[in-house]
Amino acid sequence: MSVSGIEAVGFSPMTPPVVAPTQGNQVTGSSGFADLxxxxxxxxxxxxxxxxxxxxxxxxxxxxxxxxxxxxxxxAAVTTQxxxxxxxKAVEAFTEIMRMPI
Known part of the structure; x- marks a missing residue:
């Protein structure tokens, strides 16, 4: 099933986040990971x-x-899944990051 097929079911495709210029270690802008x-x-x-x-x-x-x-x-079932x-995947990525040697 293509993305256009998902739109027909009623899902709205997520727009990619806007990555703003960084200052130090923080991203400036209104769309961060927490907002997503x-x-x-x-x-x-x-x-x-x-x-x-x-x-x-x-x-x-x-x-x-x-x-x-x-x-x-x-x-609702597909969205929950x-x-x-x-x-x-986020937990798995976090676990991998925590295993990295310093």
């Missing part, structure tokens, strides 16, 4: 909240098309 992580967690939460809301509508019979819930639930995979 927080934005990703916010997106995950909104996708899960949408799926939860549609699940309630499906359970109460207020949902007109069940496929809307199915798509939202699958999107992606978030966990990124977290695992």
């Amino acid at each position: 992580v927080l934005d990703g967690i916010d997106r995950l939460e909104s996708v899960q909240n949408r799926a939860d809301g549609l699940a309630v509508q499906a359970a109460t019979g207020d949902l007109g098309a069940i496929h809307d819930y199915t798509i939202a639930a699958t999107e 992606l978030t966990v995979a990124v977290r695992n």
Whole structure:
């Protein structure tokens, strides 16, 4: 599945971070790694909240098309799996950095 296929499902592609000139060891600019992580967690939460809301509508019979819930639930599951995979890679990278000799 290509990136354009993901867009059709409702995912918005992440824009690459803007790397600003550095001063010493700190990056100056508004888009840092922490901002990207927080934005990703916010997106995950909104996708899960949408799926939860549609699940309630499906359970109460207020949902007109069940496929809307199915798509939202699958999107939430895939987003969660992606978030966990990124977290695992970050932890793995941190562990490798900590093993490096000084």
